[in-house]
Amino acid sequence: xxxxxxxxxLTTVDVIHAVDHVPDPNIKVTSTAHxxxxxxxxxxxAVALAALESIATTLGAGAGTQGGLGSxxxxxxxxxxxxxxxxxxxxxxxxxxxxxRADLDAAGxxxxxxxxxxxxxxxxxxxxxxxxxxxxxxxxxxSTNARLQVDVDTAAADLERALAAHGEPQVVLVxxxxxxxxxxxxxxxxxxxxxVGPRPGDGGGAGGQAGTxxxxxxxxxxxxxxxxxxxxxxxxxxxxxxxxxxxWKPWFVPLLGLVDVAVVSAxxxxxxxxxxxxxxxxDFLRGFGITRTVRTRxxxxxxxxxxxxxxxxxVPGVEAVSTLGAGDIFHGAFCWALATLPxxxxxxxxxxxxxxxxxxxxxxxxxxxGTRAWREDPLVRDTVSDWxxxxxx
Numbered sequence: 001x002x003x004x005x006x007x008x009x010l011t012t013v014d015v016i017h018a019v020d021h022v023p024d025p026n027i028k029v030t031s032t033a034h035x036x037x038x039x040x041x042x043x044x045x046a047v048a049l050a051a052l053e054s055i056a057t058t059l060g061a062g063a064g065t066q067g068g069l070g071s072x073x074x075x076x077x078x079x080x081x082x083x084x085x086x087x088x089x090x091x092x093x094x095x096x097x098x099x100x101r102a103d104l105d106a107a108g109x110x111x112x113x114x115x116x117x118x119x120x121x122x123x124x125x126x127x128x129x130x131x132x133x134x135x136x137x138x139x140x141x142x143s144t145n146a147r148l149q150v151d152v153d154t155a156a157a158d159l160e161r162a163l164a165a166h167g168e169p170q171v172v173l174v175x176x177x178x179x180x181x182x183x184x185x186x187x188x189x190x191x192x193x194x195x196v197g198p199r200p201g202d203g204g205g206a207g208g209q210a211g212t213x214x215x216x217x218x219x220x221x222x223x224x225x226x227x228x229x230x231x232x233x234x235x236x237x238x239x240x241x242x243x244x245x246x247x248w249k250p251w252f253v254p255l256l257g258l259v260d261v262a263v264v265s266a267x268x269x270x271x272x273x274x275x276x277x278x279x280x281x282x283d284f285l286r287g288f289g290i291t292r293t294v295r296t297r298x299x300x301x302x303x304x305x306x307x308x309x310x311x312x313x314x315v316p317g318v319e320a321v322s323t324l325g326a327g328d329i330f331h332g333a334f335c336w337a338l339a340t341l342p343x344x345x346x347x348x349x350x351x352x353x354x355x356x357x358x359x360x361x362x363x364x365x366x367x368x369x370g371t372r373a374w375r376e377d378p379l380v381r382d383t384v385s386d387w388x389x390x391x392x393x
Contacts, residue, residue, distance in 0.1 A: 003053050005169060005339060006086050010175060010178065011090065012127060013038065015129070040177070052332070055375075089114065093123075097125070116154075118149075163188065168239070169239055171240055173243075176243065176255060183255060186259070189239060190232060245263065247265070261294070264281060264285075266298065278295045301313060318366060318367050322368070326363075334357075338354060365377075
């Protein structure tokens with residue numbers, strides 16, 4: 001069985017320029033390199049997942065891999081068609097939206113566009129846009145967050161069709177930027193007689209009505225607050241549900257009880273904490289039932305708190321050219337590695353090997369400019385090969 005990864009979150013159009021000096025104000029500067037591509041936390045992670053699955057498939061994974069990729073029948077790593085990466089997001093309508101669709105299609109990502117279309121004649125509905133200028137002193141970013149309306153009922157129906165085509169996911173990732181869409185995928189595979197709210201497969205949306213705002217100011221989904229919410233929280237799917245917690249967002253609160261693994265950055269500072277430390281953040285999340293926390297800290301060792309255990313994993317040292325998107329790529333690699341485990345990572349006691357794999361992929365991504373070139377790096381291919389060897393050992 002091949003990996004089917006399901007993600008939900010923000011999609012942007014990233015316009016990235018590199019310059020060889022810190023630009024002066026009011027002076028036009030010529031870039032030394034540029035990239036225009038789909039971006040956003042969940043989107044970059046989806047591209048990473050698709051790239052790693054493609055590499056693994058070309059390496060002929062599955063021949064002798066025992067129970068890989070979440071298989072329960074001892075099947076191998078890949079199939080003739082490879083795996084599937086499904087992204088639930090909103091990309092809008094218009095020229096820039098078409099660019100996003102083409103880019104994701106080329107990257108091997110299946111797009112479920114949840115954009116709500118207004119009645120009557122439809123003009124351009126542009127996606128979020130990020131303009132990024134990288135220079136030797138750092139980077140400057142101007143961006144918009146999720147502002148498109150989403151139709152969750154239609155998205156749930158499209159998601160049901162994707163699940164019918166690709167099967168249940170081996171891993172789910174949300175970045176939280178579209179809370180209603182995040183709830184939709186977090187409830188996939190939750191089958192409890194007292195579960196609250198419609199889920200994909202039930203013929204309705206999850207946590208919202210058609211035309212609900214996809215902006216970051218969304219409040220909690222109504223269905224999460226009605227009936228017996230503990231029924232949903234106690235019911236667990238067969239796969240792990242991962243949160244990309246780059247920074248704390250108030251609308252995370254109603255979603256945290258549906259998360260199994262939190263991968264957070266050093267900037268993730270929940271309320272009540274004056275200063276975030278690994279143990280303090282892990283304890284805070286444990287209060288929501290999240291007993292698996294991974295905390296990245298740039299080029300410093302990654303901290304992990306997993307069940308009753310904890311530890312650190314060193315990050316590979318590289319000559320970094322650009323760290324743009326490295327955290328998102330870490331999340332994608334982390335999820336892909338979890339999905340390849342025979343139990344989909346649910347019985348994993350020590351995540352050190354998974355973290356080390358994701359760190360190697362993310363580190364390799366920083367040695368090239370942009371968010372796409374790293375996929376051709378031989379080091380990434382070697383890293384995937386080593387991981388497959390680890391699975392077979």
